Amino acid sequence: xxxxxxxxxxxxxxxxxxxxxxxxxxxxxxxxxxxxxxxxxxxxxxxxxxxxxxxxxxxxxxxxxxxxxxxxxxxxxx
Amino acid sequence: xxxxxxxxxxxxxxxxxxxxxxxxxxxxxxxxxxxxxxxxxxxxxxxxxxxxxxxxxxxxxxxxxxxxxxxxxxxxxxxxxxxxxxxxxxxxxxxxxxxxxxxxxxxxxxxxxxxxxxxxxxxxxxxxxxxxxxxxxxxxxxxxxxxxxxxxxxxxxxxxxxxxxxxxxxxxxxxxxxxxxxxxxxxxxxxxxxxxxxxxxxxxxxxxxxxxxxxxxxxxxxxxxxxxxxxxxxxxxxxxxxxxxxxxxxxxxxxxxxxxxxxxxxxxxxxxxxxxxxxxxxxxxxxxxxxxxxxxxxxxxxxxxxxxxxxxxxxxxxxxxxxxxxxxxxxxxxxxxxxxxxxxxxxxxxxxxxxxxxxxxxxxxxxxxxxxxxxxxxxxx
Ligand SMILES: Cc1cc2nc3c(=O)[nH]c(=O)nc-3n(C[C@H](O)[C@H](O)[C@H](O)COP(=O)(O)OP(=O)(O)OC[C@H]3O[C@@H](n4cnc5c(N)ncnc54)[C@H](O)[C@@H]3O)c2cc1C
Numbered sequence: 001x002x003x004x005x006x007x008x009x010x011x012x013x014x015x016x017x018x019x020x021x022x023x024x025x026x027x028x029x030x031x032x033x034x035x036x037x038x039x040x041x042x043x044x045x046x047x048x049x050x051x052x053x054x055x056x057x058x059x060x061x062x063x064x065x066x067x068x069x070x071x072x073x074x075x076x077x078x
Numbered sequence: 079x080x081x082x083x084x085x086x087x088x089x090x091x092x093x094x095x096x097x098x099x100x101x102x103x104x105x106x107x108x109x110x111x112x113x114x115x116x117x118x119x120x121x122x123x124x125x126x127x128x129x130x131x132x133x134x135x136x137x138x139x140x141x142x143x144x145x146x147x148x149x150x151x152x153x154x155x156x157x158x159x160x161x162x163x164x165x166x167x168x169x170x171x172x173x174x175x176x177x178x179x180x181x182x183x184x185x186x187x188x189x190x191x192x193x194x195x196x197x198x199x200x201x202x203x204x205x206x207x208x209x210x211x212x213x214x215x216x217x218x219x220x221x222x223x224x225x226x227x228x229x230x231x232x233x234x235x236x237x238x239x240x241x242x243x244x245x246x247x248x249x250x251x252x253x254x255x256x257x258x259x260x261x262x263x264x265x266x267x268x269x270x271x272x273x274x275x276x277x278x279x280x281x282x283x284x285x286x287x288x289x290x291x292x293x294x295x296x297x298x299x300x301x302x303x304x305x306x307x308x309x310x311x312x313x314x315x316x317x318x319x320x321x322x323x324x325x326x327x328x329x330x331x332x333x334x335x336x337x338x339x340x341x342x343x344x345x346x347x348x349x350x351x352x353x354x355x356x357x358x359x360x361x362x363x364x365x366x367x368x369x370x371x372x373x374x375x376x377x378x379x380x381x382x383x384x385x386x387x388x389x390x391x392x393x394x395x396x397x398x399x400x401x402x403x404x405x406x407x408x409x410x411x412x413x414x415x416x417x418x419x420x421x422x423x424x425x426x427x428x429x430x431x432x433x434x435x436x437x438x439x440x441x442x443x444x445x446x447x448x449x450x451x452x453x454x455x456x457x458x459x
Contacts, residue, residue, distance in 0.1 A: 014373075015373060016373035016374075017277065017279075018236060018271075018272045018277045019236075019237075019373060021272055022235060022236050022237075022271065022272070025235075025271060025301050025315070026235070028315070029301075029303070029315065049272065049273070052273055052299075053272070053273070053299060056273075056299040056316050057299070057301075057315055057316045057317075058316070058317065
């Protein structure tokens with residue numbers, strides 16, 4: 001478990017690809033620099049999509065928690 | 079007592095459903111046991127797929143408009159007015175005090191998508207689109223005059239209507255300039271928000287080599303952040319800047335505001351059970367078409383199939399039987415790959431798409447479907 005306190009959480013569980021990544025991008029659009037957004041996704045593809053996008057956009061993926069039926073991604077806006 | 083079914087939205091889904099119910103519940107409607115009301119904010123039904131052809135001068139916006147009055151079965155009560163509030167506790171829809179509220183026993187939301195270009199600074203001023211009637215005619219005026227320079231087609235976000243339409247536009251514009259001997263003077267760039275050229279990996283894999291072959295440049299992971307209409311540039315969140323002479327965008331989409339205000343879902347999309355299409359946050363409410371958040375494409379074919387499912391479920395409910403019809407994610411789509419060739423895909427929740435080899439026959443099938451659409455809306459096909 002991480003002790004990172006997110007500023008915003010996006011629950012994209014149940015959404016089909018590319019829904020979770022698009023939801024994260026939507027939340028990052030409105031976020032202040034330095035803010036941390038937590039994305040909850042149960043889509044397998046997110047495990048590769050989210051890190052790839054975070055790197056491309058220069059945002060930092062602080063942590064990925066793999067829970068029983070979904071994963072939580074913590075992304076900090078650059 | 080008369081059971082009141084109210085359908086909000088007279089686009090593809092709402093119109094097909096109203097006519098489906100008129101047919102399915104004929105005896106009950108005749109006997110006055112059931113009442114079906116369709117509410118739309120304008121007198122016309124609009125068939126949006128026609129707009130793809132408007133910028134190329136191949137269709138007129140009027141080809142995509144018909145009076146609802148002519149399309150809807152007489153057994154359905156048609157009300158023209160804009161609903162301003164959905165109250166799912168009182169089971170009624172309000173019209174800003176301009177008309178008496180519409181009370182329902184069963185409500186179906188089919189309010190479609192709304193374009194939100196204002197979410198990207200500069201996009202409304204600097205960009206064109208073919209996702210609205212006025213946008214399609216303004217783009218036509220630009221495109222018919224365009225003989226050289228850079229065209230950028232930017233898909234700003236998903237979900238958006240007809241996920242095939244951005245691919246179709248770049249394939250068509252490429253072919254159109256080739257046929258006119260101008261392609262060497264025109265650069266075409268396609269941008270997409272994720273790492274593929276389409277949300278569906280199978281369609282992306284199919285489309286990417288065609289783009290390479292046809293010299294259509296691709297920028298993936300491109301989430302437009304702002305447009306500078308003066309400098310004619312579009313910049314992404316990922317830090318890429320592209321210059322353009324003609325910017326065509328698929329603007330950000332949302333549903334309609336009153337859905338969020340009613341607590342039925344975020345950003346105007348209704349949270350539903352993706353098989354039964356029942357709203358999750360309220361009783362006796364269904365949603366279908368673009369407004370139903372099922373994860374399948376926002377496509378007219380989806381709205382059409384879903385209308386059949388909701389029609390069967392409502393008929394069962396009215397007759398006091400448990401509804402058993404469910405939606406399996408079926409989506410059907412013709413994809414234009416040029417001015418006279420098209421592909422075709424069919425898929426559902428379980429089976430992925432496998433695009434058919436492009437052919438002239440499929441292109442004519444798409445045009446034939448567009449013509450016969452008015453029979454579909456009437457419930458005859
Ligand atoms: C350029 C383009 C090309 C397309 N091509 C295809 C294609 O080839 N194949 C395909 O399957 N799909 C295609 N589509 C997508 C298709 O048009 C939509 O998915 C379809 O129209 C969705 O139907 P709907 O009933 O959900 O919503 P709509 O058809 O958009 O209807 C919604 C209706 O609700 C009304 N409404 C909204 N709010 C209110 C309110 N508050 N009060 C009263 N009325 C209200 C609206 O005015 C409208 O009449 C295309 C779309 C575009 C833009």
